[in-house]
Amino acid sequence: MKYGRKVVAVLEGGVEKTPPVWLMRQAGRYLPEYRELRAKAGSFWKLALTPDYAAEVTLQPIRRFGFDAAILFSDILTVPEALGQKVTFTEGEGPSLVPVTSAQGFDTNRENWSSYFEPVYEALRLTRVGLPPETTLLGFAGAPWTLATYLAAGAGGDEQKAAKLWAYRDPQGFAGLLDILGQCVAFHLIRQIDAGADAVQIFDSWASGLPAALYEQVVVEPTKKIVAQVRAARPDARIIGFPRAATLAGYESYVRATGVDAVSLDTAAPMDWAAKNLGCAVQGNLDPIALIAGGAALDRAVDNILAATAGKPHIFNLGHGILPETPIAHVEQLLKRIRA
């Protein structure tokens, strides 16, 4: 792995005077060049699973802003699809799936996983070719708990209810679901590293609101297994975890148990506390609404984060994905402020 100097350096514990920066969902609807290609592709899956399109969309924000990392344009719901669970994206409505109450019908044939994921790996290889060598290339996957919330509910909305009910009523069956999801996630992360990802991020977007015991069981333990599996296969794998909006005790327990190289913090987590106490690199955690607001409030929010993380391994990012109505000028303002 010779690429992606600055972000990788931080993941290895290095401190950069000017922290590297990338933004969650940086390849997305706030960019006119994205919207153009999205329209041309016709459907979300066509965009994500056509290597040329996915690579191009991944490169767009790098060309425009010179972010320090490119995150492959894809979706966490590729994993359910690889397992044979069809996911449909309807414009303006988010994904929908056929809800499941058991993992018994899931396709566990790894050759089928490979074939399904192949366009993702090809997109990573194409992206690497188009990327400046100093830019880190990131792969990613959804964490088992978050994937389970979609599989149990069949759609967004009250995201956690069906999965929580399943976990409470049928702990063994639910553990089986998390296990097969974890197998597929680990497989996919390893293959992304092999296809050129300098590091990978595990998104547990629905990690909030879980009672401590349940959080350990459905967020920490499954992620710990994935990290161990990835590291067993690729010992120098660099992994960022994102148990979004966990409690501060939850972030601590996650880092301690999983051994991730960095943890991504949500908008509310105090970065001074995180940088001092978590014992790994920290990523985050600008409020995406502050980026929409711009002006003095944005500068102040950026300065707060820079001050809180000074002298510690830190990757500047948002606390959650960039929103479609974000003005491009504010992203420019943000980068100027960080790099000043």
Added chain:
Amino acid sequence: MKYGRKVVAVLEGGVEKTPPVWLMRQAGRYLPEYRELRAKAGSFWKLALTPDYAAEVTLQPIRRFGFDAAILFSDILTVPEALGQKVTFTEGEGPSLVPVTSAQGFDTNRENWSSYFEPVYEALRLTRVGLPPETTLLGFAGAPWTLATYLAAGAGGDEQKAAKLWAYRDPQGFAGLLDILGQCVAFHLIRQIDAGADAVQIFDSWASGLPAALYEQVVVEPTKKIVAQVRAARPDARIIGFPRAATLAGYESYVRATGVDAVSLDTAAPMDWAAKNLGCAVQGNLDPIALIAGGAALDRAVDNILAATAGKPHIFNLGHGILPETPIAHVEQLLKRIRA
């Protein structure tokens, strides 16, 4: 104040071997007797603002379950209504308001506030008459930040975005909005105490996801002022705060700054940590989904909370409101387990 022994004792720092228990939204749609009266009343506001109806609905769960506290059936959006901002409830859609960008048109005439709120105070008086003397009567109000999210957005959905944008772009104007809301909230809490409430709870339902500096500004500071105003007027006022899903550091800062007698914790907050570190009584924090699940999972969740709070001032409650699909038998199971 001679009433409401057990909950009040805990608010004064007492430890009960069997903690007192009540549930947020205990007067609500999961009860057939509630649904019947709701249908008879015709509209939500008619139910909430007709003293006989509101008192009856408040008493229903006490008769059925013998909870240790009754919380007056009302709504946090009475405060915007008292300020002249009309709120409409549409069946199955939640409240809607005309969004505001300034507090300039708000009605600040306290006599008008009094007239608007009078049915609430009458309902409290009627409830007190119907309540066993050992049952605590609770009043409540929404906190300024949470009320502001509704006023800025005009409706639910992406609850915080409009209010956050306002706070970032126009900090002074937004502080003015919080200030007038806080005035009306303090007024309303004092009058509820005068009408017979043994204690009051301040609901800040949208306190999550706020960057630390913004949280201090919009959650902690306005609540601190309210508590001070209420205590200046009624020195023995007992106040429970609920900055829902704040970070653990956020809960600490809230309790320290406001001096509330108890803090209500969301489902994810570790109760052992809270009981040990917050320096006030703690309330919570059963997952409402565990109450729907019932069975062994419910017993285990209850036992976890009881073990975590043993020997500390604790009021058993949910981490969030009870959900309409909650089986009545599970509420009975819960009470049996706590009181066993």
